[in-house]
Amino acid sequence: MMNKKLNGILRKKVASATAALLLASSLSVITASASGNIIPLMTSNTNSLGTAYASSEWAGHEAYQAFDHNDSTYWSTSSGSYGELRFSFSSQKKVTSYTLRTSSQAAGNTPKNWTFQASNDGVNWTVLDTAAYTLSPNFTYTFSILNNSYYSKYRLVITANGGAYSTSVAEVQMFE
Structure with a gap:
């Protein structure tokens, strides 16, 4: 019973940490693209x-x-x-x-x-x-x-x- 309860708590913490990482990751991607070079990649004139x-x-x-x-x-x-x-x-x-x-x-x-x-x-x-x-x-x-x-x-x-x-x-x- 104690193991089940502990596993449940750990899963919730991992899920919360994963959600926080995904949110932080998406924010940094938004920031990076918004502040990046606006000239598109050119392969000809x-x-x-x-x-x-x-x-x-x-x-x-x-x-x-x-x-x-x-x-x-x-x-x-x-x-x-x-x-x-x-x-x-x-x-x-x-x-x-x-x-x-x-x-x-x-x-x-x-x-x-x-x-x-x-x-x-x-x-x-x-x-x-x-x-x-x-x-x-x-x-x-x-x-x-x-x-x-x-x-x-x-x-x-x-x-x-x-x-x-x-x-x-x-x-x-x-x-x-």
Whole structure:
């Protein structure tokens, strides 16, 4: 009789603990997905959720590679320190921070000066962030921005790099 009663109590405690774990687990999943990168996995410059675009592309290093969720691939300009890297969402988003992951290329290829901009029509752009940094290769940098508006297009306009012939970016992520 004592064993039956003890087993019943243990089963209730295990069931309560399991329910608590499941609840905690679902909450962390909700939190993680709500605060995660909103750029969908890109395997080409276009898909149903968005479009990647660059002002120029080095062969084999297309714009989508900065949005493919893979740190070992990268977008690169075909030449020069200027480069525009854009992502157009299929719906409007309110981006409040972004990350820029530099490629494994030499430090000279890393962006040095840029603006992070947003638009709904692709003609009129609002500057959300202006940056001037000396970046290291193969590193992720996070930037918080003040943005209270929803936009469908976001772009990184790079105006200077570390002095190399081309500029490259491994990943750009955006967060709401």
